Amino acid sequence: MYIVHVFAHVQPGQVEAFRQATLVNAQASCSSETGVARFDVLQQQDDPTRFVLVEVYLAPEDAARHKDTAHYQTWRDAVAPMMAEPRSSIKYTNVFPDDKGWRQVPFAIREVAPKRRPTRVRVSQPSRS
């Protein structure tokens, strides 16, 4: 996976506006971009003006495609005046889990089960041998 941690330091008066704009961007990325495995938004506990966007792409090209989307560009323009300093980022690869372990739980799986033939899954656990 191609994992990008984006560090955003927001002006104190803009924290809630940044949260809302970033939430919209994250939701749209997860629901519409097939190359996005995760798009988590985290807020630092001891300094609520600091956020990390944990963006997990299947491949580097998917990160480039993200920047072509309307929701990214809307977000970028909306938050530009909210920043306390320029954003920075660090790129990572996954050690654990392997590439199969990174997909968000598909939204449909997380919905209430349908009345008939409910979606059932086996939650596997390693044996205790």
Place this chain on the structure above:
Amino acid sequence: MYIVHVFAHVQPGQVEAFRQATLVNAQASCSSETGVARFDVLQQQDDPTRFVLVEVYLAPEDAARHKDTAHYQTWRDAVAPMMAEPRSSIKYTNVFPDDKGWRQVPFAIREVAPKRRPTRVRVSQPSRS
């Protein structure tokens, strides 16, 4: 969620040993600790001696319990001489997804549906009311 990013800077000759020891710790944490929603291990692309452990706990008490486990203590002692500098950490809370969106996808969910009555669970989510 109670999310901890642990930053580890490893001596150059210890990178593979650190990877292996940390993989064992992450796998054990995910498979045996009910308070662990995720335990990702990331390696920095432009500096392979730097890692981030992305530890997602249901609550702060679960982070404390993690440190009581044998696998954590084994890992802590094994990697102590591998460090290039003391580890540091930053604590976060989740903006997105909400608390229900953080469980790892159990491996079986991602596999083809089982043929015969395996242990089944419904992955419940609140309705959209």
